[in-house]
Amino acid sequence: MRGMGSDDRRAMGALEAEVLEVLWREDRAVTPGEVNDFLGTGLAYTTVMTILVRLWRKGLVERSKAGRAFAYRAVVSEPDLGAARMRSVLEATADRRLTMSRFVDQLSAKELEALRAALGDLET
């Protein structure tokens, strides 16, 4: 059998984030079929299943029987969540410098103050 090509592997990495995003957005147990509907990209059911199982193995989602299939729900505060497994990534994370786009860069004290005020408005 042919192994996964690098394009397939890359697609897998991106899809995993996409599927988890759906689960985080929904914040409830979702079946693979529903995930596929939310993605709306016409993926094969087996592909969605594969990704959900990968997420489950990583401890990022939990699953429960829903009829004949499993339903999946995002987990957040599992104690051992992936931490040991990704030691190499953790070490690299500590001294990564510029090359990865961060979600938020360093801020000044003044900026933090402004943001704290903004959060109040955003939560109303």
Place this chain on the structure above:
Amino acid sequence: MNLLLVAPLLLSVVGGLLAWWVPRVASPSWCVRSLTAALVVSAGAIVSALVLVAVVAASQVHVVSHVVHWCTGLEPGDRGVSLWAGAVAVVALGWGGVRVVSHLRQVRSERRRFGSVCGVEVVDVDGPVAFAVPGRPGGVVIGRQLLSELRADERAAVLAHERAHLEHGHHRFVLVAEMCALAFPFLAPLARQVRFNTERWADESAAIAVGSRKVVARAIVRTALVGTPSTTPQFGLAMADLGAAARVEALVRPSVGSSWHVPAAAIGTALFVAGAGASVQVHHLAVFILHICSS
């Protein structure tokens, strides 16, 4: 000769104006594209000018002129460029080249260290840690403390933001822009705008994905408040006016219709490209005329 010095100066001034103007009229995605194109063109123009200065100056040295005698444009005794100008050009090229190469090497080794990232990885680390790892397979790394402090919709927004970085290959734009800025530091304002606008681009993508600009803004604010990153950026990326606050404001401010924005950006880029190209042409012309006159 004077033109050689003036051209890069003009480019930097126009570039600075462009960095100020384009983000005001164009969507983030067009900003990233047009500013990156402008950076590449101006860096190319400057390199070509410096190389010509160096070569013309070097042609006055007997040994060199002997080697390059096949090129009719470069004859011994061409007084177009003084030797010291050539030396300055060589030093500038060498200094920029070294900086670019060492940056590339650093990027490559850093990418290698994240080679095991595939899909979403949660790491046991405090602080606002969330970033995209480009490449094959690539993915997203998120710190556990951040995850636990975000609400479910905000987590989705963070993930959608990082996914947009991967999907649109933002790391390529940032890398190209940064190399230009490293080689020629006066291009740094443009490169900073490129980086900032990749963040804005990803924010807008995330807003579409989660169906709310407010949720994305809230995710940015809450992430910023989680703490400060464990590492300090090497050089000033955290410009006060290009940080999280500016992104939040752009998200909260009602978006303006942008039917004329994209053409405006395209025209701006075209002008800049033409200007940069023209400066190179003028330079070639100047060298050519000097050659004719001195022979």
